[in-house]
Amino acid sequence: xxxVVVRSLSKSFGKGAARRDALKNVSLQIPAGSMTAxxxxxxxxxxxxxxxxxxxxxxxxxEIRVLDHxxxxxxxxxxxxxxxxxxxxxxYEDLTVEENLNLFADLHSIPRKMREGRFAELLTMTAxxxxxxxxAGQLSGxxxxxxxxxxxxxxxxxxxxxxxxxxxxxxxxxxxxxxxIHQQVVSQNVTVLLSTAYMDEAERCDHxxxxxxxxxxxxxxxxxxxxxxxxxxxxxxxxxxxxxxxQANIAQLPGVVDVVIQGDGLRIVMEQxxxxxxxxxxxxxxxxKAVPARLxxxxxxxxxxxxxxxxxxxxxxxxxxxxxAAVVEVKDLSRYFGAFAAVKNxxxxxxxxxxxxxxxxxxxxxxxxxRMLCGLLPSSSGTLRVAGVDLRTATAAARAxxxxxxxxxxxxxxLSVQQNLSFFAAAYGLEKQHKQDRMAWALExxxxxxxxxxxxxxxxxxxxxxxxxxxxxxxxPSILFLDEPTSGxxxxxxxxxxxxxxxxxxxxxxxxxTTHFMEEAEYCDHLVLMSLxxxxxxxTPTEIKExxxxxxxxxxxxxxxxxxxxxxxxxxxxxxx
Amino acid sequence: xxxxxxxxxxxCIKELLALLRDxxxxxxxxxxxxxxxxxxxxxATFDLKHVPFVVYNQDEGRLSRxxxxxxxxxxxxxxxxxxxxxxxxxxxxxxxxxxxxxxIGPNFTSDLERGRTTHVQxxxxxxxxxxxxxxxxxxxxxxxxxxxxxxAEHGAIPPSTVLLxxxxxxxxxxxxxxIVPGICGILTLLVSMLTTGLSVAREREMGTFDQLLVxxxxxxxxxxxxxxxxxxxxxxxxxxxxxxxxxxxxxxxxGSFLGLYFGLFCFLVATVGIGLMISSLxxxxxxxxxxxxxxxxxxxxxxxxxTPIANMPQAVQYITLLxxxxxxxxxxxxxxxxxxxxxxxxxxxxxLAVIGVVCMIVAGRLFRRxxx
Numbered sequence: 001x002x003x004v005v006v007r008s009l010s011k012s013f014g015k016g017a018a019r020r021d022a023l024k025n026v027s028l029q030i031p032a033g034s035m036t037a038x039x040x041x042x043x044x045x046x047x048x049x050x051x052x053x054x055x056x057x058x059x060x061x062x063e064i065r066v067l068d069h070x071x072x073x074x075x076x077x078x079x080x081x082x083x084x085x086x087x088x089x090x091x092y093e094d095l096t097v098e099e100n101l102n103l104f105a106d107l108h109s110i111p112r113k114m115r116e117g118r119f120a121e122l123l124t125m126t127a128x129x130x131x132x133x134x135x136a137g138q139l140s141g142x143x144x145x146x147x148x149x150x151x152x153x154x155x156x157x158x159x160x161x162x163x164x165x166x167x168x169x170x171x172x173x174x175x176x177x178x179x180x181i182h183q184q185v186v187s188q189n190v191t192v193l194l195s196t197a198y199m200d201e202a203e204r205c206d207h208x209x210x211x212x213x214x215x216x217x218x219x220x221x222x223x224x225x226x227x228x229x230x231x232x233x234x235x236x237x238x239x240x241x242x243x244x245x246x247q248a249n250i251a252q253l254p255g256v257v258d259v260v261i262q263g264d265g266l267r268i269v270m271e272q273x274x275x276x277x278x279x280x281x282x283x284x285x286x287x288x289k290a291v292p293a294r295l296x297x298x299x300x301x302x303x304x305x306x307x308x309x310x311x312x313x314x315x316x317x318x319x320x321x322x323x324x325a326a327v328v329e330v331k332d333l334s335r336y337f338g339a340f341a342a343v344k345n346x347x348x349x350x351x352x353x354x355x356x357x358x359x360x361x362x363x364x365x366x367x368x369x370x371r372m373l374c375g376l377l378p379s380s381s382g383t384l385r386v387a388g389v390d391l392r393t394a395t396a397a398a399r400a401x402x403x404x405x406x407x408x409x410x411x412x413x414x415l416s417v418q419q420n421l422s423f424f425a426a427a428y429g430l431e432k433q434h435k436q437d438r439m440a441w442a443l444e445x446x447x448x449x450x451x452x453x454x455x456x457x458x459x460x461x462x463x464x465x466x467x468x469x470x471x472x473x474x475x476x477p478s479i480l481f482l483d484e485p486t487s488g489x490x491x492x493x494x495x496x497x498x499x500x501x502x503x504x505x506x507x508x509x510x511x512x513x514t515t516h517f518m519e520e521a522e523y524c525d526h527l528v529l530m531s532l533x534x535x536x537x538x539x540t541p542t543e544i545k546e547x548x549x550x551x552x553x554x555x556x557x558x559x560x561x562x563x564x565x566x567x568x569x570x571x572x573x574x575x576x577x
Numbered sequence: 578x579x580x581x582x583x584x585x586x587x588x589c590i591k592e593l594l595a596l597l598r599d600x601x602x603x604x605x606x607x608x609x610x611x612x613x614x615x616x617x618x619x620x621a622t623f624d625l626k627h628v629p630f631v632v633y634n635q636d637e638g639r640l641s642r643x644x645x646x647x648x649x650x651x652x653x654x655x656x657x658x659x660x661x662x663x664x665x666x667x668x669x670x671x672x673x674x675x676x677x678x679x680x681i682g683p684n685f686t687s688d689l690e691r692g693r694t695t696h697v698q699x700x701x702x703x704x705x706x707x708x709x710x711x712x713x714x715x716x717x718x719x720x721x722x723x724x725x726x727x728x729a730e731h732g733a734i735p736p737s738t739v740l741l742x743x744x745x746x747x748x749x750x751x752x753x754x755x756i757v758p759g760i761c762g763i764l765t766l767l768v769s770m771l772t773t774g775l776s777v778a779r780e781r782e783m784g785t786f787d788q789l790l791v792x793x794x795x796x797x798x799x800x801x802x803x804x805x806x807x808x809x810x811x812x813x814x815x816x817x818x819x820x821x822x823x824x825x826x827x828x829x830x831x832g833s834f835l836g837l838y839f840g841l842f843c844f845l846v847a848t849v850g851i852g853l854m855i856s857s858l859x860x861x862x863x864x865x866x867x868x869x870x871x872x873x874x875x876x877x878x879x880x881x882x883x884t885p886i887a888n889m890p891q892a893v894q895y896i897t898l899l900x901x902x903x904x905x906x907x908x909x910x911x912x913x914x915x916x917x918x919x920x921x922x923x924x925x926x927x928x929l930a931v932i933g934v935v936c937m938i939v940a941g942r943l944f945r946r947x948x949x
Binding site for chain 2: 397402407408412426427471
């Protein structure tokens with residue numbers, strides 16, 4: 001039996017010239033008890049589809065039946081049987097974990113007697129038991145998502161709709177979220193439909209639907225979807241130096257769809273079956289080896305065939321003579337909030353032109369460290385130098401040397417793209433011709449020209465991220481701070497973003513970045529892994545992975561390294577306290 | 578210096594754009610002031626018109642009819658109906674259909690014609706003490722003219738002392754002349770506080786505040802950039818209401834615009850200062866809004882907008898000295914009705930300036946402390 005049946009469903013927003021089709025003639029079926037992933041670029045219509053299926057938007061369709069309720073008529077009856085978790089789940093931040101659960105139990109009119117058992121079950125499942133009395137606003141990002149999921153599951157649903165439940169969540173919490181969801185499917189026979197920006201999550205589902213501009217581009221199980229790409233994927237291993245440069249060079253070769261850095265090698269996806277031919281000087285790197293294709297390859301090449309080449313700017317060769325100079329130096333840096341140590345004795349240094357990654361679980365102290373470096377927060381003890389000065393005490397002009405892209409892409413939502421750029425240019429003291437030049441550069445280079453008059457708030461997420469980057473780059477800073485810049489952004493936009501960051505780094509800009517995408521950690525020159533305010537490991541991605549290599553795990557991934565190092569540390573520190 | 582000005586200007590432009598491009602905040606700036614202006618201008622009046630009253634007339638003579646006609650014909654009263662027994666009269670007051678009831682005894686005409694004193698009972702609805710008092714006053718003056726007419730008719734000597742009342746500045750004692758200039762003060766207060774009181778909190782909520790702080794802008798520049806839009810919006814809104822008062826509500830403007838606008842400037846220094854103070858304390862927009870209203874309500878009550886400050890307990894009168902609206906209302910009413918110029922307003926200008934400067938300094942301090 002099918003839990004969801006949809007025949008030629010369309011949905012548009014706005015009127016007249018502003019009318020935009022979010023979904024065009026979509027038909028799909030989802031069998032009961034299965035797990036289905038919705039993937040696609042930003043603005044593809046994933047959220048709209050989920051909201052329609054939850055019965056909170058008016059559909060235009062030949063047929064739309066969810067759990068045998070015809071919509072929109074049966075919406076009310078349906079909503080008692082589904083669990084819907086929107087992107088930003090509406091937790092009440094001033095209520096405790098327990099009060100939140102109670103509230104949602106009240107909303108679903110669950111009798112008092114049954115609550116205790118259900119709560120205990122959910123709290124064990126989410127490991128939130130010890131935080132019962134803590135206010136939701138004080139939980140870390142990962143814990144909030146888990147609590148959101150717990151609230152959605154209070155009344156056991158038959159269909160679970162999850163909209164990017166794992167955005168901004170660290171790998172450990174993400175794994176926990178997944179085990180909860182999986183358990184629901186296996187033990188309760190719940191049907192799950194989720195949208196995600198993580199391809200590895202989609203790969204774990206029974207069925208994948210790829211949406212693009214409101215249409216279904218492809219659907220099937222992940223293996224089926226990746227099948228046409230078998231023979232297209234290759235790996236070039238053991239690159240001695242400068243993988244970024246080589247990556248950019250290979251990306252320019254004809255027939256190459258995708259190149260990403262993976263460990264100390266490159267993963268290449270071709271348009272046609274058959275290995276890439278490395279011309280001239282590139283031949284010294286050896287012959288690429290064929291590897292099995294993944295879902296992500298299918299995603300990238302399907303979208304690639306739709307909108308041909310997104311040009312990746314080739315980094316200019318630069319003078320590397322002064323690269324040993326440390327531009328950021330942190331020594332014994334600590335920060336306390338009351339008695340709580342958010343950052344404990346952290347030391348590291350960043351060289352010029354490096355891409356420096358800060359990894360860690362939610363609440364590990366990455367953002368706090370970033371805020372101290374940017375001069376937004378004073379340190380409790382220790383020294384820090386950014387471009388030779390402490391931005392907390394340095395003159396205002398010294399701040400012009402850094403650019404900062406914060407987690408939320410802090411833009412003025414009601415101002416147009418042009419107005420945002422113009423404001424930040426003026427705030428950084430750019431004048432007349434220089435300002436005009438930089439604005440023109442930003443619109444051109446970050447491909448924002450078609451959106452100049454649109455409000456920043458209504459841009460698709462990927463474009464918001466570009467605009468935020470553009471605003472931070474108006475004054476050509478020598479150091480760029482990127483705090484989770486790719487959170488919630490689809491794989492294609494992430495690739496473009498990293499191509500730009502690579503180009504900046506090659507041009508001599510030092511980039512500090514935090515991320516929850518472990519494959520992105522591989523793109524960094526140097527990494528620091530933080531947990532509970534302390535540094536657990538630092539070094540190149542290869543060095544960090546080396547630390548967790550064991551006979552039974554000869555080739556650990558970044559995610560393996562992350563999870564085992566952090567879990568080990570959390571256990572020892574718990575034992576110590 | 579030029580760079581600083583440029584940055585402040587850019588921030589100011591950005592603030593105005595953010596206010597005017599967002600449909601919701603645009604509506605807040607335009608909608609409520611217009612609605613309030615109309616509500617206050619038309620609905621808020623102290624004048625009594627057409628007070629409904631009933632009459633139980635037991636007299637059948639000519640004079641009682643004349644007496645009732647004087648009431649019924651006055652613009653202040655409107656005859657609801659004639660009743661024929663005591664119960665009906667009580668009922669009319671009980672069910673609030675009438676505010677006043679008149680009971681004329683059976684010997685009204687005959688007593689008067691014999692030159693004797695006679696009595697008329699007037700019953701008022703005391704549940705609304707203010708209106709009852711006013712109605713009583715109006716009734717009194719009608720009775721006085723009635724008596725004078727009687728005396729003249731009988732050729733008797735009129736009473737020796739006659740009161741000749743003249744109200745200066747507002748000859749017809751039209752309360753709209755008193756209220757409408759006051760609204761100008763209230764609405765200017767409202768919009769300038771809303772513009773500044775929420776601006777920092779809005780950025781904190783959106784996360785753009787950090788973005789601002791990492792630019793080379795200094796805290797003082799940010800504060801200045803946030804204060805200017807408040808001034809601009811306050812001046813535009815204030816001017817608009819002054820124009821509406823003059824040309825729509827026909828309140829005479831007899832003073833000098835120089836005096837009024839210098840007063841408006843000083844007033845805005847004070848309100849923008851208070852707004853920024855609230856702004857630098859509030860973490861969320863909700864807190865900011867709460868702060869603004871926590872200040873607004875007492876500020877209006879204590880300003881003398883509706884109830885005279887002289888009537889308040891002495892201790893409260895001292896508190897009103899801190900209320901910027903108090904001073905601005907004097908300037909407004911002075912400029913509109915008294916024909917007063919700037920030279921008469923110095924006792925109002927300087928307290929406003931002091932309040933403003935102190936608040937700005939405190940806001941600056943709080944703002945910087947919040948950052949660390």
